[in-house]
Amino acid sequence: MDPRPLLIPSLLDDHFPLLRRALASERWEPVLLEAGPGLADRGLRYLHSELCYPAILVAGQVLSALDSGRYDPARCGVLIGQAGDECRGSCLIRLLRRALDRAGYAQVALVSLNVRGIDREDGLPLRPAMVGDALALLRDQTRPFEAVPGAAEALWQTWVDRLSAEEAPAPAAAVERCREMAASFRALETVERRVEKVAVVGELYTKNCRLGNWDLKQYLAAEHCRVAVGGLTWQALYYMDSHALKGPAAQRALYRAAGRWAAGIQRDMVAVLRKAGFETLPPFDQLKREAAPYAPLNVTVADGWLIAAEAAAWAKLGYRKILCVQPFACLPGHVFGKGQYAALQRKLPQARLVSVDYDASTGEGTVLSRVRMLLDEVLP
Known part of the structure; x- marks a missing residue:
């Protein structure tokens, strides 16, 4: 059948x-x-x-x-x-x-x-997710400088078609694929342009779904922005790290082992991307260490301390304008995400954080006015 x-x-x-x-x-x-x-x-x-x-x-x-x-x-x-x-x-x-x-x-x-049963072999397929993170980052950081409009998107689609027809690569092969992808994006014809660096942090769905954020990345690209969004790999490692503190001993050990395995591949892929001249969040272990001054690391409800960690890391890389996106009625997101923005802004005086809520009853003008408020601000 x-x-x-x-x-x-x-x-x-x-x-x-x-x-x-x-x-x-x-x-x-x-x-x-x-x-x-x-x-x-x-x-x-x-x-x-x-x-x-x-x-x-x-x-x-x-x-x-x-x-x-x-x-x-x-x-x-x-x-x-x-x-x-x-x-x-x-x-x-x-x-x-x-x-x-x-x-x-x-x-x-x-x-x-x-993702309750996440481990090395089943649950969330981590190796394709890591390749997806790398591919999205390469496209987003190349797009503002492409000489031929649409070239970065077309190359992204070429790689998606190629990779989706293949078996999930082994760890070493995934890192090699990352190296090949980086080389192909570096080979695209580019021109020097003045661009604004904007990071997007916040709730998982709203960060990663065009439907949920009303095509935010496309809008920012049209406004000559170089957009940075934390990848799914960091989200998965955050999930495993936080769940290594909960539940029965066997479950905690499983999450710790899966986290160590995935973090090792992530470190190799981050090294490849940085060597090729692209900007990424630090590997997860480093990201967590550097997050300590910005958010309590025991706050693991919803996106918890990961939001503060990503905002601080992107600001350190020069993404001083940060959009903090949340969907309406995500109660954990509003309490443990939006609830930390004011304190985070005080700890990141060199950056500007603007919170944006997406809702079925909110007009497009309301949302875009908040985005424009951030884009139009001249930072010292």
């Missing part, structure tokens, strides 16, 4: 194309859903307006795809990512089940993608 379509709502735009092969199986054929008009309004028909904005968008994407008639509800499934812990989105799979039932799609299967 042919594999059934597995609908995957937007989340990690720079990674899911590479993870598609890892998510495929004899039963499922992954289908990455696209953005479209009116998704939030469609989601709000079935979910309460006080739920987090990502949950509303996910529901809107899934219902829009099913309503299109392109997929047989009796043969398709929906992949729902769940972080677990304090994230309100952890209950999304139950809420979406109710929404699908009410919309007449009770036969659609829901499949959970969770």
Whole structure:
């Protein structure tokens, strides 16, 4: 029997194309859903307006795809990512089940993608994620200087097509792939331009999903900005590091071992990128050490101390303008993310932090005015 379509709502735009092969199986054929008009309004028909904005968008994407008639509800499934812990989105799979039932799609299967079992072989596929981090960084840091508009994006797509057709590389091969990618981006024709360096920190979905941040990176690129966003690898290592402090002894040991393994590959890839002339966050262990003056390292709820760590590290690299993005109604994000911005600004006087909330009821002008407030400010 042919594999059934597995609908995957937007989340990690720079990674899911590479993870598609890892998510495929004899039963499922992954289908990455696209953005479209009116998704939030469609989601709000079935979910309460006080739920987090990502949950509303996910529901809107899934219902829009099913309503299109392109997929047989009796043969398709929906992949729902769940972080677990304090994230309100952890209950999304139950809420979406109710929404699908009410919309007449009770036969659609829901499949959970969770990182509870993360280790070297299963759970989140870390090696493709690391390559995805490198590839996105190379594109974003080359794009402001490309001589031919769209060249960096086209090269990124070429590498995505090539890598997504391959098996997940072994660690040594992943590092070698990183070296090849860096060389190819360095070979693109570029011109000297004056650009503004802007970093984006904050909640995982909003940082990494065009749908969730209203195409923020494209907007900044059009404004001649060199954009820096922390990669999924750092997020995964943060998760493993924080969970090495929780739960049964065997589980803690598993997270420590997985973290050491992944951190070793990350250090090699960071070294390759820096040698090629690109800027990256420090390797995770160094990032954590340097975060101590900026946030309590025992604050591991939601994105916790990682937000402060990324902001401080990017500021040190010259990204003095920092956008702190959060989705509306992410309660842990607002308390443990947005709640630290004022103190973080006092500790980073050389930088300017601006908080931006994304919400179904917020107009585009409101959001862009806050982004423009940061871009137009002249820092001493």
